[in-house]
Amino acid sequence: MTRRVARAWALVALVALAGCSSGGPTLEQLDANKRGDGVAHHDVEALAESIPAAAAADAVTYYAGIFGTNTNGRIDVPGPSDPWIDAVLTFPQGVGSALALQTEAVPEGDPDVVPVLAASVPECTYLSSYDLDRFFSDGAWASSAWLCPETDQVVIAAWRI
Numbered sequence: 001m002t003r004r005v006a007r008a009w010a011l012v013a014l015v016a017l018a019g020c021s022s023g024g025p026t027l028e029q030l031d032a033n034k035r036g037d038g039v040a041h042h043d044v045e046a047l048a049e050s051i052p053a054a055a056a057a058d059a060v061t062y063y064a065g066i067f068g069t070n071t072n073g074r075i076d077v078p079g080p081s082d083p084w085i086d087a088v089l090t091f092p093q094g095v096g097s098a099l100a101l102q103t104e105a106v107p108e109g110d111p112d113v114v115p116v117l118a119a120s121v122p123e124c125t126y127l128s129s130y131d132l133d134r135f136f137s138d139g140a141w142a143s144s145a146w147l148c149p150e151t152d153q154v155v156i157a158a159w160r161i
Contacts, residue, residue: 036065062087096149
């Protein structure tokens with residue numbers, strides 16, 4: 001084989017390998033059914049694009065990704081790309097008590113969010129209600145919300161509908 005032919009085959013092999021690369025972020029399994037990049041995000045405005053009620057928050061910590069599992073190197077997801085967001089939102093003082101009254105929230109279990117968010121979830125007796133869930137939902141996203149009125153924080157698990 002001539003050098004020219006060998007170089008041509010090497011170029012073809014490189015192009016083929018480059019075409020197999022996704023170029024996107026690497027997703028890791030964050031819990032049994034959620035995949036994400038594992039990076040904590042803190043941009044209130046970006047979160048408010050999906051969850052409008054987040055715009056009133058002073059601070060946010062959230063993780064996002066798609067539903068699915070990684071089996072045999074393939075991602076199995078329930079739909080084309082069903083996104084999720086798990087977040088802790090911190091509101092100005094007094095908002096937690098007002099939300100509890102407005103939404104008639106009652107004691108509820110602990111938030112169901114990805115383990116990497118656990119360090120940001122406050123110790124609390126959480127309150128929840130259908131109206132609280134709706135407050136943090138809109139036409140494109142649904143949320144389960146847990147309120148910690150003592151710290152004016154809300155923990156949400158949201159998914160695109």
